[in-house]
Amino acid sequence: MSVRSTLLRRVVATAALSMALGSTPAFSADRELLNASYDIARELFAELNPQFIEQWQKEHNESVEIKQTHAGSSTQARAILQGLRADVVTFNQVTDVDVLAQKGQLIPADWQSRLPNYSSPYYSTMAFLVRKGNPKNIHGWSDLAGDDVALVFPNPKTSGNGRYTYLAAWAASNHDNGDDEAATRDYMKKMLGNVEVFDTGGRGATTTFAERGIGDVLITFESEANNIRNQYGPDDYEVVVPPVDIMAEFPVTWVDKNVERNGTEDLAKGYLEYLYSPEAQRTLAQYYYRVNDDEISDEFAERFPQTTLLRIEDAFGSWGNVMQTHFASGGELDQLQRR
Amino acid sequence: MSARAARVLPGFSLSLGVTLLFVSLILLLPMTSLIGQLSTLSWSQYWAAITDPRLIASYRVTIGAALAASLFNALFGLLMAWVLARYTFPGKRLLDALMDLPFALPTAVAGITLATLYSRNGAVGSLLAPLGIEVAYTWLGIALAMAFTSVPFVVRTVQPVLEDLPGQADEAALTLGASNLYAFRRVILPHIWPAVVTGTGLSFARSLGEFGAVIFIAGNMPYRTEVVSLMMATRLEEYDYAGAAAIASLVMLVSLLLLLAINLWQGRFYRHLHGGRH
Numbered sequence: 001m002s003v004r005s006t007l008l009r010r011v012v013a014t015a016a017l018s019m020a021l022g023s024t025p026a027f028s029a030d031r032e033l034l035n036a037s038y039d040i041a042r043e044l045f046a047e048l049n050p051q052f053i054e055q056w057q058k059e060h061n062e063s064v065e066i067k068q069t070h071a072g073s074s075t076q077a078r079a080i081l082q083g084l085r086a087d088v089v090t091f092n093q094v095t096d097v098d099v100l101a102q103k104g105q106l107i108p109a110d111w112q113s114r115l116p117n118y119s120s121p122y123y124s125t126m127a128f129l130v131r132k133g134n135p136k137n138i139h140g141w142s143d144l145a146g147d148d149v150a151l152v153f154p155n156p157k158t159s160g161n162g163r164y165t166y167l168a169a170w171a172a173s174n175h176d177n178g179d180d181e182a183a184t185r186d187y188m189k190k191m192l193g194n195v196e197v198f199d200t201g202g203r204g205a206t207t208t209f210a211e212r213g214i215g216d217v218l219i220t221f222e223s224e225a226n227n228i229r230n231q232y233g234p235d236d237y238e239v240v241v242p243p244v245d246i247m248a249e250f251p252v253t254w255v256d257k258n259v260e261r262n263g264t265e266d267l268a269k270g271y272l273e274y275l276y277s278p279e280a281q282r283t284l285a286q287y288y289y290r291v292n293d294d295e296i297s298d299e300f301a302e303r304f305p306q307t308t309l310l311r312i313e314d315a316f317g318s319w320g321n322v323m324q325t326h327f328a329s330g331g332e333l334d335q336l337q338r339r
Numbered sequence: 340m341s342a343r344a345a346r347v348l349p350g351f352s353l354s355l356g357v358t359l360l361f362v363s364l365i366l367l368l369p370m371t372s373l374i375g376q377l378s379t380l381s382w383s384q385y386w387a388a389i390t391d392p393r394l395i396a397s398y399r400v401t402i403g404a405a406l407a408a409s410l411f412n413a414l415f416g417l418l419m420a421w422v423l424a425r426y427t428f429p430g431k432r433l434l435d436a437l438m439d440l441p442f443a444l445p446t447a448v449a450g451i452t453l454a455t456l457y458s459r460n461g462a463v464g465s466l467l468a469p470l471g472i473e474v475a476y477t478w479l480g481i482a483l484a485m486a487f488t489s490v491p492f493v494v495r496t497v498q499p500v501l502e503d504l505p506g507q508a509d510e511a512a513l514t515l516g517a518s519n520l521y522a523f524r525r526v527i528l529p530h531i532w533p534a535v536v537t538g539t540g541l542s543f544a545r546s547l548g549e550f551g552a553v554i555f556i557a558g559n560m561p562y563r564t565e566v567v568s569l570m571m572a573t574r575l576e577e578y579d580y581a582g583a584a585a586i587a588s589l590v591m592l593v594s595l596l597l598l599l600a601i602n603l604w605q606g607r608f609y610r611h612l613h614g615g616r617h
Contacts, residue, residue, distance in 0.1 A: 074576050099578060155559055157573045197476050198559040200572070207451075212458040212475070328577065334393065337561040 029065035033267050036086035038073040038093075038160065038250075040202050040224055044287050045090070051283065052274045056267075064267060072201055073160055074099075080106065080255065087259050087268045090252045090275075092221075093160035094312070095319045097251050106257040120249035121275035122289040125309055126168045127222040128240040129209065129229060136216045140242045141172040144217065145190035152197055152215035154205045156333055161202040163327065165219045168246035170326075171315040175244050175308075188336050210237075221248060226288040226303070247309040250289070373591075376584035388585035396562040397570050404478060404566070405546035408485035413539040415486075416493025417531075423494070424501035438494050441487055446551030453484055454556040476558030481566060484553045485546035492545065493538035500534040501527075533605045540601040544594040 037045060049066040056064055069076070069084075073091035080086050081104045091097055097119075100106045112118045130138050136149050144151060156162035169191055173184040196215050199205040202224060209218035210232045218225070222241060229237045252275065254268035274280055281293040285300040297304075316322045326332040380388065423435055441449065457464040457474035464475055474480045504527065512522035550568035558564040567590055574583035 072576075074578070078575065078578070103578065155573075158569075158576045195560070196558075198561075200554055200559065200569070204555065212454070213460045214458065214476070323577075329391065329574075329579065329582065338392070339562050 029063045031062065031264060031267055032065045032067060033088065033264055033271060034067045034069065034084075034086045035088050035090055035271070036069050036076040036080060036084065037090045038076070039070055040161075040221075041090065041092075042068070042070050043227075044284070044289075047283055047287075048275070048280055051279060052271055055274065055279075056270060060270075066271070072158070080104070080258075085258045085262060086255055087262055087264045088252065088254050088272055090250065091160075092248070092250050093163065093319075094249060094251050095323055096160070097253055098319065100253075100255065104257075106255050107253055108256065111253045112251065114253065115272060116276060117292050118249060119251050119253055121252060121272070122250055122281070122284045122291050124221045124223045124248045124250070124289050125241065125245040125307065126165055126219055126248065127225040128242065129218040129220065129225040130216065130238050130240055132236050132238060134238055134240065138217055138240055141169050141191075141244070142176065142187070144169065144194065144219075145187050146194075149194050149217065150196045150215045151191070151194045151217050151219065152199075152205050152209045153195065153219040154202050155198040155200055156327065158200045159202060161205075161220055161224075162198075164221070164246055164248045166326070166333065167312065167316065167322065168242075168310075171246055171310045172242065172244040174315070175310065185336065192336055222290070222304075223288040241305040241307050244308045244310070246315070247311045249312075373584050373587060376581050377588055379581045380585060384581075385585050388582045389589050393561055393565070394567075394570050394586065397565045397567050400478060400481065400564060401547060401567045404482040404485055405543050407482040408489065408546050409539045409543040411482070411486050412490045412493045412542045413535055416490050416538060416542075417497055417535060419490075419494045420497035420501055424498050425506070439491055441489070442491050446488055446549065447555065449487055450484055450552035450555035453480070453487065453552070457483065457556070475556050476560075476564065478564060480556040480558070481553050481564060484556050485549055488549055488552045489542035489545045492541040493535065496538035496541070497531055497534045500531050504530050533608050537601055537605065540597055544597055547590055547594060 035045065035049075045066075045068050049068070053064055053066065056062065069079075069086070071079075073089075073093050073096040076084075076086070076089065076091065077096040077099050080089070080100060089097060089100070094112070097107070097111060101109045101111060115121070117123075128138050128144075130136065136146070137143065138149070143149070153165045154162035156166040166188075170184060170188060173187045174181070177183045197205075197208050199208055202220055205218060205220065206224070206228055208214050210228060218228075220228075222239070225239045229239055252272050254265065254272060256265075259265040259268045275284075276293075278293055278296060281291040281296045282299075284291050285296050285303070288303060290304055291297060312319060312322060316326075324331070377385070419438065423431065423438070454475050455461050457467075457480060459465065459468050459473070459475070461475070464473075467474060472479075474483060508530075509522045509526055512526045513519070517525070548568055549566075550572070553566050554569060557566060557569070559569055567586060571583045571586050574580075574586065
């Protein structure tokens with residue numbers, strides 16, 4: 001299929017978007033910026049955007065409006081390929097940005113080198129949310145394959161969150177047993193067999209675990225786990241960060257073709273660069289995202305337990321390789337789940 | 340259109356034109372793009388795309404649950420239609436309006452509500468759990484969600500037919516010495532049978548493709564509680580548009596054949612019933 005957007009697709013995308021955006025504020029801004037983001041970032045950007053708007057107003061004497069749309073990041077990538085004119089993307093998976101370069105030629109292939117830290121202003125890792133007192137004694141990835149442990153995490157086939165969980169388990173197992181692939185496969189089979197419900201997205205899994213009381217362990221981003229614990233009651237849940245874990249990057253970039261058309265290139269770059277500023281990094285840390293700013297990291301050090309973080313590129317070669325060998329139809333995940 | 344008969348609305352060519360335009364826009368155009376996607380596949384790729392073992396397991400789950408749901412709806416829907424058509428009671432209008440609620444309610448809301456009610460700690464689920472019956476995140480939950488979203492199909496097809504059938508028909512049968520069962524079987528049922536079958540068929544076809552309501556209560560475990568619509572969503576997540584289109588084409592074909600078969604059978608049925616006049 002040609003990815004170049006036809007008029008119809010753009011109309012459909014715009015209609016879908018205007019529904020997703022809902023209400024618009026009463027004031028009219030000089031310029032608008034559309035940020036297509038992942039599912040669980042609503043609260044985060046609701047806090048970051050006003051800070052940026054204020055700063056931009058001060059420095060450039062221009063009032064701007066930031067519009068947000070949230071969905072699974074591959075759903076967002078598909079919408080942009082089909083004509084959604086997002087100026088910037090803030091995703092939770094590198095492949096979903098890559099696809100904008102490969103399938104849409106909307107951004108250059110080397111987009112990761114345009115901003116610091118591989119264009120990832122913040123990062124996280126996977127954490128375990130367990131019930132009070134940690135009754136099943138869950139401390140590391142190997143504990144998840146126990147005989148009497150019920151797990152909840154989103155489906156790796158439909159969720160970036162679930163993919164990170166799968167990859168973290170695989171990488172940690174390989175790390176512990178010295179790259180014994182057969183042992184890792186055995187472990188993965190058991191671990192996947194312990195899953196009680198495969199929701200399609202991160203928030204769905206949260207609901208299943210917290211509201212429906214299903215499962216002993218919810219595996220999700222450290223940031224999400226902490227925020228859930230705070231929201232549902234610090235007395236009912238504990239957050240466990242395993243000693244070996246995966247580095248989950250949250251890549252951002254401006255969409256060149258779209259900012260060109262919308263005349264928002266400087267604004268888009270300014271917005272993304274703002275995410276690296278100390279104020280924004282502090283807000284991110286307050287939402288339990290790990291940041292690279294040393295001062296802010298130190299300030300929030302007690303929030304983030306020490307852990308060995310493996311990068312996807314080091315543990316698996318590349319994201320392209322990961323998607324091909326693990327998540328494609330008939331790939332490693334399908335093999336592991338085959339009965 | 341040889342004789343110019345008087346019509347309430349003028350302009351045959353205009354109204355037909357508008358109709359065709361709309362059919363093209365909302366039906367044919369999307370279908371064309373589906374076929375466009377399919378054309379990127381060779382026959383062997385297409386075959387491989389629709390015969391993946393995990394996918395076949397999801398056919399089994401979906402068809403089984405849809406069958407259970409539509410049979411349940413055939414019985415329950417018939418009962419509801421009977422009550423609404425044959426009796427007057429306080430709150431009847433309200434009940435009548437409530438019947439359409441599953442159509443009006445966003446399916447995701449239905450799914451989440453059902454999952455909340457029927458999960459182990461839910462209002463209904465906590466009563467069933469001691470009996471060893473689990474509904475949410477099992478096959479039963481899928482059937483429940485399908486039944487909920489498609490029951491109006493049966494009620495709304497059977498109800499007007501029942502209302503057309505005068506109450507005197509069964510009274511006459513009874514005065515002629517028929518038993519209650521006999522009167523129902525030989526007088527009422529033949530009359531409403533096509534409507535029941537149509538409603539059940541529509542309910543089944545709708546259940547085959549249901550996504551929003553099912554996904555929240557299904558559990559989505561590979562080989563056990565994955566439905567076909569989830570498999571399509573999965574293909575899209577992989578940016579495998581052609582694979583998703585292949586599965587979609589199969590579901591569409593099955594639904595289309597089913598509806599066509601019901602239509603043909605209905606035509607024959609009425610010819611038979613009315614002695615060739617219809």
